[in-house]
Amino acid sequence: MPAQRGRSFYVPRHLRQPDGTSFFPASTATFPHSDLPSFVSPHPPLNIPPRSRPSRARRDGTTPGPRRLPYGQIASPEHDLNNQEPLDEQGAADAEGSKNGSVLINLEAYEDAPVEASGADIPAPASSFDEIDLLESMNKNISRCKYEKPTPIQRHAIPIALAGRDLMACAQTGSGKTAAFCLPIICGILRNGVSNGKKPASRIACPTALVLSPTRELSCQIHDEAKKFAYQTGIKIGVAYGGAPFGLQVRNLERGVDVLVATPGRLVDMVERERVSLRMIKYLAIDEADRMLDMGFEPQIRQIVEQMDMPPAGARQTLLFSATFPNDIQMLASDFLSNYIFLTVGRVGSSTELIAQKVEFVEEKDKRRRLKDLLHARQEDGHHGKRELTLVFVETKRGADVLESWLFQNGFSAIAIHGDKVQVERERALRSFKRGATPIMVATDVASRGLDIPHVAHVVNFDLPKCIDDYVHRIGRTGRAGKSGLATAFFNSKNVALARALTDLMKETNQEVPCWLSECAEQSFDGNNSNGMSRNHRGNKFGGHDFRRGPKFGNKRNTFQSNYDYSTSIDDYNPSYVIDSNGNPANCDYDIATAQEEGAFGGQSFGNGLGYGSVEVSGWD
């Protein structure tokens, strides 16, 4: 029985201390409610000294949060990726039912979400939508969306954005961050007069606002959401992403666009072909900003923001949102910002505790058989017929296809989704899964971020991800809106590097950690490092703080909650160890055979002591 830390809530990864404690001890100044703390005082703009950009190894780009959280709002409407129809009132109210009591109960916990804000002249948060000076037409849309009360991130971020300030904000997906940047942007455009980006005698679309996101599906989702807020305001929302007909998208934009939601590649294409110009951009929002600035994406983002015709920082308003903001990414991101406010809204993720996490020791060759058993077990437990959904994550695209056909041959109705499928197939697979036509979906990480899939009762990590953030994100597909869920992971010697982080996370979420896993974790090094490379540039963790306050920058004025010792975390962390041919740390003498003797195998290591039968899972309501 592993020692529990006695914390009854989940601390988001980016708010954790290296020792696992929260960044927000009781003595720390936080403002869980909407009062602006008295110790927040204006100070001159921070002067960020030039720095050398650290060379970065492959970073485990993390994106926010797994699911939509209640916050007393009705859960987000299901997004039909193909639905490009204008939103009608029914659409606006097309909220997925989550009117159960637990939502309201959980709401109380979210009110305590700790908040950290730093920067000059921080606008006071608002406690209600009425308090925020959004326009009448938008208030109606907010009501139509059944948003009764702003979420913590909305309460803080919307006043900041409405005040015209640049913002770097940390908040989980589903905590309402889409609205947190869409509402003030749309409101700002309305106040200044809608132009629909029309230049007389020009076919070039000139949007006033640009929203960037890392995946096509996420762009669709934001597009749909933004349309709801802009309903009957005259503001036009457009979308541009790859895998869909170029000409069709362009023609839609030619009809006028104020807010363009896009993935980077297609946008660059459109700008280069002179179908879109960024010269009128007044608002730039980057969703999943840390991922967007991660290797692979950064050059494109830099091209869009710095090398095309977009007005420079200061001449536009820039809003960056993400779940995590490692310090090195903050540095990159600050290039895009001017006198910005850094905002972190942590959350008390009690719903995460509603996910029963189970880790089983399963060798590669046994995985299929074990998965089959799991799927059968659930059917025998009488849950089938409710068409609850099971999401199975694998490592590779090919692996997804292979497992899909194997499942099919074994009588399961499964479908695969991954990036080698054409967009139409991706969307078809997703729809089929959501509908329950194929209640099992085998996915790569393409499905782990940004997708809102109701009724997922079970997430199986057939292959565990390399980084713990991905794990958190994947399992968060279940246990939504106050409902419980189950997450099962297949662990074997290939995953030893994840043992420590996995153990920590499970403890934090009050899960019982199997003995063999604890033992493995104790004997291995920090598992959040999958390739044995030093990640000291990232600091010891998380980046849930304004990097401007780090020791290198020497500016600790006007900050609250600064009792964290950066000196031990940012530059001094330099682990080095050797990985042997099996991928294990060479000096980790963890012995699989011992684990087997200890009964570590499948079925013996239920995360919370609950069997499948005793886990309350959701089905169709």
Next chain:
DNA sequence: AAAAAAT
């Protein structure tokens, strides 16, 4: 080694 994002 892998996934995502342009054609």
